[in-house]
Amino acid sequence: MLMAALRRLGQTVFVLFGISALVFAVFFATPGADPTARIAGKNASPQTMQKVRQEYGFDRPLPVQYAIMMKKLFITQDLASYADRGELVVPEIIRAAPVTVSLVCGAAVIWVVVSIAMGTLAAALKGTWIDRTLMMLGLIGISIPVFWLGQVANLITQNRYHDTWLFSWVPALGYVPFTQSPWGWFKALVIPWVVLAVLFIGVYSRVLRADLVALSGEDFIRTARAKGLSPSRILIRHGLRTAMVTFVSLFGMDFAQLVGGGALLTEVVFGLPGVGRLTYQALTNLDLPLIMATVMYSAVFVVLANAAVDMIYLLLDPRVRDAR
Amino acid sequence: MPANMPPSALLDVRNLRVSFPARGQMIPIVDGVSFTLNHQDILGLVGESGSGKSVTALALMGLIDAPGVQVTGSVCFRDQELVGMPQKKLRHLRGKEIAMIFQDPMTAFTPVYTIGWQIDEQIRAHERVSRQQARARTVKLLGDMGVPDPERTANRYPHQLSGGLRQRAMIAMALSCNPSLLIADEPTTALDVTVQAQILELIRSLRDTHHSSILLITHDMGVVAETCDNTMVLYSGRVAEYGPTSALFASPSHPYTAGLLASIPPLDGPRPLRLPAIAGAPPLPQNRPAGCAFSPRCPYAHTACTTALPPYIATGPDHFAACVLPQEGTPLPTRIRNELVQESPQP
Numbered sequence: 001m002l003m004a005a006l007r008r009l010g011q012t013v014f015v016l017f018g019i020s021a022l023v024f025a026v027f028f029a030t031p032g033a034d035p036t037a038r039i040a041g042k043n044a045s046p047q048t049m050q051k052v053r054q055e056y057g058f059d060r061p062l063p064v065q066y067a068i069m070m071k072k073l074f075i076t077q078d079l080a081s082y083a084d085r086g087e088l089v090v091p092e093i094i095r096a097a098p099v100t101v102s103l104v105c106g107a108a109v110i111w112v113v114v115s116i117a118m119g120t121l122a123a124a125l126k127g128t129w130i131d132r133t134l135m136m137l138g139l140i141g142i143s144i145p146v147f148w149l150g151q152v153a154n155l156i157t158q159n160r161y162h163d164t165w166l167f168s169w170v171p172a173l174g175y176v177p178f179t180q181s182p183w184g185w186f187k188a189l190v191i192p193w194v195v196l197a198v199l200f201i202g203v204y205s206r207v208l209r210a211d212l213v214a215l216s217g218e219d220f221i222r223t224a225r226a227k228g229l230s231p232s233r234i235l236i237r238h239g240l241r242t243a244m245v246t247f248v249s250l251f252g253m254d255f256a257q258l259v260g261g262g263a264l265l266t267e268v269v270f271g272l273p274g275v276g277r278l279t280y281q282a283l284t285n286l287d288l289p290l291i292m293a294t295v296m297y298s299a300v301f302v303v304l305a306n307a308a309v310d311m312i313y314l315l316l317d318p319r320v321r322d323a324r
Numbered sequence: 325m326p327a328n329m330p331p332s333a334l335l336d337v338r339n340l341r342v343s344f345p346a347r348g349q350m351i352p353i354v355d356g357v358s359f360t361l362n363h364q365d366i367l368g369l370v371g372e373s374g375s376g377k378s379v380t381a382l383a384l385m386g387l388i389d390a391p392g393v394q395v396t397g398s399v400c401f402r403d404q405e406l407v408g409m410p411q412k413k414l415r416h417l418r419g420k421e422i423a424m425i426f427q428d429p430m431t432a433f434t435p436v437y438t439i440g441w442q443i444d445e446q447i448r449a450h451e452r453v454s455r456q457q458a459r460a461r462t463v464k465l466l467g468d469m470g471v472p473d474p475e476r477t478a479n480r481y482p483h484q485l486s487g488g489l490r491q492r493a494m495i496a497m498a499l500s501c502n503p504s505l506l507i508a509d510e511p512t513t514a515l516d517v518t519v520q521a522q523i524l525e526l527i528r529s530l531r532d533t534h535h536s537s538i539l540l541i542t543h544d545m546g547v548v549a550e551t552c553d554n555t556m557v558l559y560s561g562r563v564a565e566y567g568p569t570s571a572l573f574a575s576p577s578h579p580y581t582a583g584l585l586a587s588i589p590p591l592d593g594p595r596p597l598r599l600p601a602i603a604g605a606p607p608l609p610q611n612r613p614a615g616c617a618f619s620p621r622c623p624y625a626h627t628a629c630t631t632a633l634p635p636y637i638a639t640g641p642d643h644f645a646a647c648v649l650p651q652e653g654t655p656l657p658t659r660i661r662n663e664l665v666q667e668s669p670q671p
Binding site for chain 1: 387391411415417420428435483
């Protein structure tokens with residue numbers, strides 16, 4: 001078990017190296033484009049160009065350039081954005097990350113709890129109108145675009161009905177750090193959480209129901225019934241527990257890509273200064289160092305989260321433990 | 325079957341019929357099966373694939389839950405009627421009074437829990453015992469079933485055990501609450517031949533060690549001959565023949581039974597170049613012929629066979645066959661060979 005975990009960790013380090021090299025190559029070793037001009041921004045003076053070339057070592061071989069870039073990203077952390085008047089990129093991301101993590105974790109709690117409840121209930125009542133209604137709701141959730149739902153939520157809670165008793169508690173758009181006021185943090189985030197969770201509730205509850213229904217035809221469920229267990233115990237201890245293996249691998253991927261900046265639309269709609277919005281700004285300003293940094297950040301996060309999921313996998317599925 | 329069965333019968337099945345809906349009509353997969361099983365008896369249920377063996381077993385346990393299925397007739401277990409018994413009440417019998425062993429031990433355990441956990445679970449579902457007491461019993465059961473190092477095996481996951489060990493664990497789980505009836509649905513089909521023999525030996529011994537009655541479902545006549553006191557042959561969802569195993573093997577009264585027995589290679593005497601086979605295939609349940617379901621393949625078939633269902637005729641003590649031949653005075657020759665069975669077609 002420990003060996004398996006260590007081996008997984010080794011793989012993670014290797015994959016991270018591969019990704020960093022690839023990202024570096026895409027941005028700085030593309031033939032026919034001078035990275036100096038792109039970092040220095042539009043209409044940069046020759047002096048700035050010269051300074052940038054010096055700083056990043058663009059007149060030296062590629063491996064040296066890669067090493068300088070990694071040093072600037074991870075060790076000295078002084079990668080600066082020229083498009084944004086020398087703003088340091090790494091601290092910017094470090095400031096944005098807690099916002100994104102707060103948003104995604106809250107939403108994840110909501111979508112996991114609600115989708116497990118919905119999926120299990122629908123599977124237990126398979127074929128009844130409750131099952132059909134829940135799955136229809138799930139489908140609606142999947143089909144609603146998150147930016148539209150966010151705008152509608154804003155329209156209702158910030159504008160139209162803000163002065164009614166129902167929504168007068170909703171704060172203005174933006175983020176309140178948890179350390180500053182936990183209650184304010186919660187109030188600022190609860191609507192974005194729900195909006196972000198809706199899509200995933202739809203997907204996960206439908207996947208879980210389908211999984212549970214498929215499992216109900218398995219031999220081991222028949223054994224469990226022959227043992228004289230109650231239907232709820234069979235569904236939860238045998239069916240749901242086994243279905244969790246699929247559920248967790250799905251969750252790992254979605255969670256990682258959201259924390260890595262995939263919640264961009266939600267962050268933009270609700271004015272949350274997270275990593276997604278940072279990426280969005282970097283893209284609109286063509287701010288190359290910032291884009292490079294956010295892509296690296298997101299890649300690192302996806303890989304780390306996948307490693308974490310694999311660890312959970314080891315706990316969840318005994319077959320995986322021995323298979324490696 | 326007759327009315328003179330002893331009062332001690334543990335299980336008495338009368339006219340059991342299980343029908344599945346298909347294209348707007350009900351297809352009886354099991355069609356009027358009746359038999360009795362006495363205390364500490366081993367009854368073999370034989371038939372080819374699709375003859376309704378497993379469906380019969382699942383119906384006894386109340387485990388058929390496909391939408392629209394109709395189960396009619398009577399299953400009397402210890403003077404309780406099981407057909408139509410509410411699931412909640414049936415649940416307390418399942419696993420406690422009636423236990424079942426399944427064909428494929430590979431898939432019959434939940435993959436994410438240890439063997440011991442799953443056996444404990446069954447014990448604790450039916451009896452108020454502590455976790456430790458349950459585990460102690462589990463370990464003892466596993467040991468009794470010939471599992472080496474039962475304490476460690478209890479903490480292993482199903483995929484870590486061999487097929488034979490898993491089947492032993494399965495039997496241990498089935499016996500964990502001392503059931504009076506054990507249904508074994510092809511318990512040896514998925515195992516190696518050597519392991520098969522060990523498992524059969526184990527099942528045979530259960531009658532003395534655990535005082536269980538056993539309903540053994542198989543398609544292997546050899547297994548039946550070695551193991552069972554009585555044998556019931558199913559053909560196309562109906563009982564073809566029922567009788568004491570020795571009598572049934574010595575003088576089969578139904579042409580189908582005779583054909584099955586003829587397809588076993590003889591141990592002594594000249595061996596046939598090619599094993600005889602029964603020509604044709606069993607009818608699909610939805611187009612069983614009128615009259616005897618075996619008539620299209622039976623060399624003795626005549627008008628009486630195709631017009632009405634054959635009656636059950638006693639051909640010996642406790643020995644019955646659903647065939648008109650004994651009544652008409654044309655008993656089958658013992659171990660008939662050439663006139664009934666034709667050579668199997670060239671592949």
